Every structure is written in C-alpha cells, then in structure tokens.
Amino acid sequence: MTAKTNKIRAFQGGASIKPGGVYWMRYVIPALAFYVVFMAYPMIDSVRLSLYSGTAGTREFVGLANYVRLFTDEVVSKRFWNAFGNNWVFFAWHMLLQNALGILFAAILTNRTMRGRQFYQTLIFIPCTIAVLVTGYLFKLMMNPVWAGTTLKAAGLGFLVRPWLGDRSTALTCVSLVSVWQWVGIPTMMFVAAFQGIDDDLIEAASIEGATPWQQFTLIRIPLIVPVIGMVAIMTFVSNFNAFDVVFSMETLDGAPDYTTDLIGTLFYRYGIAGQHPVGIPEPGVGAAISTSIFFMLLCGVIPVLRTTQGKE
Amino acid sequence: MSHAVIIDKAVKRYGDFQAVNGISLTIKPGEFFTLLGPSGCGKTTLLRMIAGFNTVDGGEIRFDDSVINNVPAHKRDIGMVFQNYAIFPHLNVTDNVAYGLKARKVPNAEIGPRVMEALKMVQIDHLATRKPNELSGGQQQRVALARAFVIEPSVLLMDEPLSNLDAKLRVQMRTTIKKLQRRLGITTVYVTHDQEEALAISDRIAVMKEGNIMQVGAPEEIYRKPANPFVANFIGVSNFIDCDVNASGGKAEVTIEGKYHISMPANQAYQGAAILSARPEQLFLSDKGIPGVITLALFLGDFVQYEIRLENDQVIELNEYTKDTDSTRAVGENVFVDFNPRQVSLYKKDSQEVLSC
Numbered sequence: 001m002t003a004k005t006n007k008i009r010a011f012q013g014g015a016s017i018k019p020g021g022v023y024w025m026r027y028v029i030p031a032l033a034f035y036v037v038f039m040a041y042p043m044i045d046s047v048r049l050s051l052y053s054g055t056a057g058t059r060e061f062v063g064l065a066n067y068v069r070l071f072t073d074e075v076v077s078k079r080f081w082n083a084f085g086n087n088w089v090f091f092a093w094h095m096l097l098q099n100a101l102g103i104l105f106a107a108i109l110t111n112r113t114m115r116g117r118q119f120y121q122t123l124i125f126i127p128c129t130i131a132v133l134v135t136g137y138l139f140k141l142m143m144n145p146v147w148a149g150t151t152l153k154a155a156g157l158g159f160l161v162r163p164w165l166g167d168r169s170t171a172l173t174c175v176s177l178v179s180v181w182q183w184v185g186i187p188t189m190m191f192v193a194a195f196q197g198i199d200d201d202l203i204e205a206a207s208i209e210g211a212t213p214w215q216q217f218t219l220i221r222i223p224l225i226v227p228v229i230g231m232v233a234i235m236t237f238v239s240n241f242n243a244f245d246v247v248f249s250m251e252t253l254d255g256a257p258d259y260t261t262d263l264i265g266t267l268f269y270r271y272g273i274a275g276q277h278p279v280g281i282p283e284p285g286v287g288a289a290i291s292t293s294i295f296f297m298l299l300c301g302v303i304p305v306l307r308t309t310q311g312k313e
Numbered sequence: 314m315s316h317a318v319i320i321d322k323a324v325k326r327y328g329d330f331q332a333v334n335g336i337s338l339t340i341k342p343g344e345f346f347t348l349l350g351p352s353g354c355g356k357t358t359l360l361r362m363i364a365g366f367n368t369v370d371g372g373e374i375r376f377d378d379s380v381i382n383n384v385p386a387h388k389r390d391i392g393m394v395f396q397n398y399a400i401f402p403h404l405n406v407t408d409n410v411a412y413g414l415k416a417r418k419v420p421n422a423e424i425g426p427r428v429m430e431a432l433k434m435v436q437i438d439h440l441a442t443r444k445p446n447e448l449s450g451g452q453q454q455r456v457a458l459a460r461a462f463v464i465e466p467s468v469l470l471m472d473e474p475l476s477n478l479d480a481k482l483r484v485q486m487r488t489t490i491k492k493l494q495r496r497l498g499i500t501t502v503y504v505t506h507d508q509e510e511a512l513a514i515s516d517r518i519a520v521m522k523e524g525n526i527m528q529v530g531a532p533e534e535i536y537r538k539p540a541n542p543f544v545a546n547f548i549g550v551s552n553f554i555d556c557d558v559n560a561s562g563g564k565a566e567v568t569i570e571g572k573y574h575i576s577m578p579a580n581q582a583y584q585g586a587a588i589l590s591a592r593p594e595q596l597f598l599s600d601k602g603i604p605g606v607i608t609l610a611l612f613l614g615d616f617v618q619y620e621i622r623l624e625n626d627q628v629i630e631l632n633e634y635t636k637d638t639d640s641t642r643a644v645g646e647n648v649f650v651d652f653n654p655r656q657v658s659l660y661k662k663d664s665q666e667v668l669s670c
C-alpha cells in the first residue's frame with residue numbers, strides 16, 4: 001500500500017480502524033459482562049471445584065483425585081457408566097421418536113389442505129406447559145397396577161396391567177416415552193416454523209418438474225430445513241443429558257428399579273448435592289467432576305453436528 | 314409432443330369473487346400464446362389453473378382431448394418459469410436443471426448430456442457447479458429457463474419471467490426465449506402486463522380484463538383493429554372522440570361535433586352515438602378536419618408530441634414525425650386535425666361494440 005492511500009485511509013476511517021484498536025470493545029462489554037458473570041464464571045468455578053474434596057469450610061485441594069475416583073473406583077465408575085449408557089438410551093428415544101414425530105406433525109400441520117391447524121398445534125403444545133413433576137406423577141399413577149388396574153380390566157384392557165415402572169426391562173422405556181410425549185410440542189413448533197419458511201414457489205416448481213409429493217418432501221422440504229434439524233438435534237442432546245425431573249418424579253432419586261433409570265442428572269444430584277445413601281454426606285468435588293466430564297463429552301457431540309448442519313455463509 | 318391447450322368456459326372463484334369468468338381459449342400445438350392485461354385481471358390465476366395449482370371451479374381445461382381438471386400438477390408434463398425463478402437454493406446449477414429429469418426417472422447416463430445441452434442453450438454452461446446464491450439475477454433466470462426446457466415438456470408456462478430484469482437484459486432474454494421456443498416447438502403460455510413484450514414475442518395474444526377475454530388475435534391485428542375501446546387504450550395509446558354515426562350498406566357517415574363529416578367502412582347498420590378511436594400517430598395536422606388549438610408541443614427527436622384542445626374542450630394527443638415536416642408548430646396556433654378513415658376504429662357508445670372494419 002502506498003503512503004498516499006495510507007493517508008486517505010487514516011483520514012476517512014479515523015482511529016477506529018487502526019490495527020490493534022480496542023474501540024469496538026465498548027459495544028461488546030455489556031453482553032460480555034453478563035456472559036462472564038452468569039455463565040462463564042460458574043462453569044469455570046465448577047471445573048475448579050472438581051479439584052477439591054470436602055464441602056465449604058473443609059475444602060481441600062486434591063488435584064485429579066476426584067476424576068481418578070470417578071473412573072477407577074469400582075462402585076462410582078460402575079454407577080457413572082451405567083447412568084451414561086441409560087442417558088444415551090433416553091436420548092435415542094427423543095432423537096429418533098420425538099423428533100421424527102415432530103417432523104411428521106409439522107408436515108401434516110403445514111399441509112395446504114390442513115384445517116384447524118391452530119387447534120391441533122395448541123393441543124400438541126399443551127403438555128410442554130405442565131410441570132414435569134405433575135405429568136410424571138400422573139403417569140406414575142396410571143402405570144401403577146394397583147391404582148389403574150381395576151379400571152383397565154373393566155375396560156377390557158387387562159393386558160395393560162403390569163408393573164411398568166417397577167420392571168427393569170420396561171422402566172427406562174416408559175420414563176423416556178413419558179418425556180417424549182410431554183416435549184414433542186417443542187420440535188413440532190420449530191419444524192412448523194421451518195416448513196412455513198419455505199417459499200411455496202419452490203414446492204410448486206418441484207411438483208411441476210414431476211416430483212411426487214414424497215419426492216418433494218424428501219428432496220426439497222427436508223434438505224431446506226437441515227439447519228433447523230441440526231439445532232433441534234443439539235437442543236435434544238443437551239437437554240436430555242441435563243434431564244433430571246422426569247426420573248425424580250417417576251422413579252425416585254435412585255433411578256429405580258436397580259439404577260435402570262439412573263441418568264447423569266440424578267447421579268450428579270446424589271453425589272454432589274444430596275449425598276449417597278446410606279451415609280448422606282454430599283461430595284461436591286465428585287459432582288463437579290461428573291458435570292465437567294459430561295460437559296466435555298457434550299462438546300464433542302455438539303461441535304460436529306453444528307459444523308455439518310449450519311451453513312458456512 | 315406438444316399439446317393443444319383447450320380452455321372451455323373455465324371459472325375460478327375466491328369466495329364470492331370470480332377471478333376467472335368462464336374463459337374459453339384454444340391454444341394451438343407449438344404456439345406462443347400470451348395472456349396480457351392490467352394487474353389483477355386474472356392472468357396468473359388462469360395460468361395456475363393450467364399448471365394445476367388452482368382448482369378449476371367450472372368448465373374444463375384439456376390438453377388435446379384429455380381433460381386435466383383433476384390431474385395433479387406433477388403428472389401434467391408441463392414446464393414452468395416463475396416470476397421469482399424459484400430455483401432450489403440447496404442445489405447447484407447442474408442439480409437444479411437435472412431435478413426434473415431425475416423425478417421423471419430418466420436414465421442417469423442420459424441426464425448429464427441433456428443438462429449440459431440445456432445449459433449451453435441458455436449460455437451458462439460455465440456456471441454449472443455454482444450455487445444459486447452465487448449467481449446474478451439474469452443468470453438465475455437462465456437456470457430457471459434451462460430447468461423448464463430440459464424436461465421437454467408438452468406445455469410450457471411462464472409468469473412474467475422477465476419482470477425482475479433490467480430493460481436491456483429483458484429485451485435480450487425475450488429474444489432468447491422466443492428462439493428456444495421456436496426451435497423446440499413447445500406450446501407456450503406466457504403471462505405479462507408489458508404490451509411491448511407481448512407484441513414482440515407472441516404468435517397470438519389474449520387481452521384480459523377483470524377475468525374476461527377482451528380480444529384474441531395476432532399482435533398486429535390487436536394493435537391495428539382493437540375489438541373495443543379497452544383494447545385500443547391498453548395496447549398503445551388511443552384518443553377517444555365522441556361522434557354521431559349513421560351507418561348502412563357497409564358505409565358509416567360520421568359527424569364530429571356536428572361539423573366535421575367523414576365516411577368510413579362499417580360492418581353493420583347502426584344509428585346513434587359512437588366513439589371514434591385514433592392513435593396519436595394516426596392523426597395528422599391538415600388544412601381541413603376537426604378544429605382545435607395547440608396547448609403543448611414537445612420535441613422528442615424523431616417525432617413531435619402535440620396536445621390539442623378541441624372546441625368541446627377535449628384534449629387529444631397527436632404525434633408528427635420530424636421527417637414529415639420542416640418545423641414545429643407553436644403553442645396557441647389554431648390547427649385542423651385529420652386522419653385516414655381506414656386506419657381508425659369506431660365503436661358503439663353504449664355497448665362498446667366495434668362498428669368499423
């Protein structure tokens with residue numbers, strides 16, 4: 001660059017475009033301050049906490065001992081990997097069933113010949129507005145052979161009378177399905193918005209080209225909402241690995257029966273906050289080690305999904 | 314193979330409002346047929362009925378002998394160019410053009426060469442791997458054209474395909490479209506509200522107004538012999554002058570303002586009030602004719618545009634070609650306006666029916 005253009009630059013742009021200038025900072029500071037105080041600090045502090053033992057007052061630096069214990073101690077690591085596996089199953093139900101239903105409902109709701117869209121949309125969304133503790137408790141009653149058995153038998157549905165939530169082979173599935181039922185409204189809403197965002201002309205162009213309704217769906221509508229599918233996948237992933245309340249309300253904190261419904265959330269709560277049965281002394285350091293490990297695992301799952309589904313532009 | 318498109322008393326209703334009022338048209342195989350009319354007259358509605366996006370609420374639409382009222386759009390074997398192009402944003406140029414061939418299950422080995430040939434026809438073969446957001450408006454338009462032509466549809470529909478382009482490109486693209494259509498011989502229904510474009514590109518034009526057809530004919534016929542005052546004024550500009558007519562035996566005696574008499578050919582016997590319609594270039598200044606005074610004279614290079622106030626205070630427009638005179642007249646000058654009675658048109662005042670032939 002010649003001296004002359006340099007001079008012009010300096011004249012036109014003023015100081016703000018000087019290399020190394022920090023004037024842009026003042027525009028970011030409010031958001032940055034909020035982020036640091038309410039998000040970054042707690043997260044980093046939780047990582048710090050995982051390097052200590054004891055609770056407030058008796059805290060002692062132990063290095064990586066909590067992690068060593070988490071991954072090598074026979075009982076703790078067994079519980080951790082068990083909850084980790086259960087959580088994947090729980091997530092798979094949501095990812096495959098809830099999101100597929102979301103796409104299906106959204107496709108039906110945005111169909112041009114659909115009538116009463118608002119009504120059905122509201123109906124599907126209502127469960128999302130009810131407290132999980134309430135729905136969890138209600139389903140717990142409905143699946144209870146003692147409580148619902150007589151009614152079901154009277155209705156000729158005797159084969160449905162089983163200890164669904166007490167049976168090790170069905171408990172996790174039941175808990176997952178209740179959660180799917182409750183939250184299916186969220187992906188539905190997001191997919192409805194995404195489908196509505198597609199220009200009608202594109203669908204018409206595809207049908208003129210000779211695409212059957214199925215081809216229009218798979219080759220035009222679905223590819224056009226890939227960014228939304230990616231976002232929904234990430235939201236599902238993150239919220240499922242943070243799930244806690246549905247298990248708490250239906251199967252108690254221990255992930256009964258026999259830890260088959262134990263998730264990372266309940267495991268963390270038992271170790272970090274409540275204290276393990278029967279001793280009852282919480283170990284915040286171990287809890288923090290659990291959440292830190294999961295944080296990095298989530299990151300490994302989220303980043304590739306973000307990269308492949310969100311457009312580069 | 315190209316089809317004839319036969320529209321038989323087609324009706325489209327939106328609630329109580331009838332957007333297409335029982336229109337009948339016969340479009341011949343291989344013809345370039347244009348629907349022309351002011352905004353809101355139902356051009357798009359009729360085109361979308363042919364495409365299969367709008368229901369046909371009355372009457373029939375046929376491709377040759379088969380009624381297609383209830384055939385879904387994807388089975389009609391038509392191509393369409395949309396006003397905003399409607400290119401698939403997630404596919405590159407090649408895949409956009411190939412889409413219709415794939416949907417029609419054309420063998421893979423055939424798709425590549427056909428796509429390439431279509432891209433060459435519209436001169437964008439060098440852009441084959443670009444994504445739509447990396448193309449200019451004109452280039453996107455060419456992709457849309459290639460995509461419509463490549464499937465060799467039996468009917469091609471275009472809804473104002475050039476309206477988003479600049480004036481120069483518009484003229485260039487309409488020539489391209491016309492040549493391609495000729496070469497492939499596809500029956501084409503074209504929608505526009507630009508009369509010059511319609512005149513330049515069409516074999517025949519249907520002029521529409523409020524869901525009705527006002528006239529169907531070749532461009533020259535529509536321009537020279539408008540069937541009613543609406544067409545006369547919509548295609549080009551026309552002056553309407555009130556007059557009295559006494560017509561019999563193929564001849565009409567026309568009296569303008571009780572003073573000026575002229576006789577012209579008539580197609581029927583009639584006696585009463587009428588409208589004489591004359592285009593600015595059909596009128597000329599003379600030493601006899603309708604008296605008036607010049608109120609405006611605009612020198613526009615190859616012609617002079619005059620506004621002349623007649624004795625009844627009506628203002629008419631008259632164009633005089635520079636090559637025909639030596640000087641421009643002054644504002645305020647008293648003149649006589651005359652015309653060739655074979656060129657102008659005559660309509661009954663109340664029914665607007667044409668009297669001249």
Ligand SMILES: Nc1ncnc2c1ncn2[C@@H]1O[C@H](COP(=O)(O)OP(=O)(O)OP(=O)(O)O)[C@@H](O)[C@H]1O
Nearest residue numbers: 327330332350351352353354355356357358359506
């Ligand atoms: N979905 C609809 N519901 C109700 N009325 C409609 C609908 N679509 C079009 N119309 C009406 O039908 C009439 C014809 O509309 P159309 O789109 O065919 O006009 P057009 O001739 O294509 O006009 P333009 O040149 O502005 O595109 C208009 O009066 C319009 O308001």
Ligand SMILES: [Mg+2]
Nearest residue numbers: 356357358472
């Ligand atoms: Mg239109």
